[in-house]
Amino acid sequence: MKAIAAVLLAILAGCTAAPPETPAATTPPPCCPCACPPSAAAAAPTPAATPSAATAAARAYHATEKSIAPAVTSPAASAAYIRAVDQADKLAREAVRLLVSQDGHPTPDAIAGARRTMDDLIRTLDTPQ
Numbered sequence: 001m002k003a004i005a006a007v008l009l010a011i012l013a014g015c016t017a018a019p020p021e022t023p024a025a026t027t028p029p030p031c032c033p034c035a036c037p038p039s040a041a042a043a044a045p046t047p048a049a050t051p052s053a054a055t056a057a058a059r060a061y062h063a064t065e066k067s068i069a070p071a072v073t074s075p076a077a078s079a080a081y082i083r084a085v086d087q088a089d090k091l092a093r094e095a096v097r098l099l100v101s102q103d104g105h106p107t108p109d110a111i112a113g114a115r116r117t118m119d120d121l122i123r124t125l126d127t128p129q
Contacts, residue, residue, distance in 0.1 A: 054100045057114040061096045064121055065089075071125050081129045088121040 051059070068089055072082045095117040099110045 052104060053106045053111045053114075054096075054102070054104070057096050057099050057111075057118065060118055061092055064092075064118065064125070067125055074129070076129045078129055081127075084124050084127075085121075088117070088124040092117040092121040 068085060071077065072085050092114075095110070095114040099106050099114045102110055
């Protein structure tokens with residue numbers, strides 16, 4: 001009987017003990033790795049794409065093209081200056097067209113030609129009239 005009383009006393013002592021502390025409610029419980037969708041923050045950032053040679057040449061031409069009309073319609077523009085700008089503009093447009101027509105695989109000659117004709121057009125526009 002003393003043994004039964006000791007067991008009952010041990011069981012009662014276990015019931016009256018303070019319950020274990022629960023973790024703070026501010027931290028969420030850890031997530032099961034298989035139940036969570038992949039995090040977007042874990043994805044590696046993609047590097048900024050550099051424009052192709054054709055895109056860069058076309059943008060450069062369009063930026064320069066905006067200065068052609070004011071230059072040739074200026075009251076100080078001579079006939080020779082207008083002809084020189086027109087010829088340089090035609091060559092630049094043809095070089096850019098050739099570069100774009102190579103469909104993303106431009107030859108070094110086409111890139112050099114577009115660069116050279118754009119420089120000639122800019123130089124022609126910048127020459128005093």
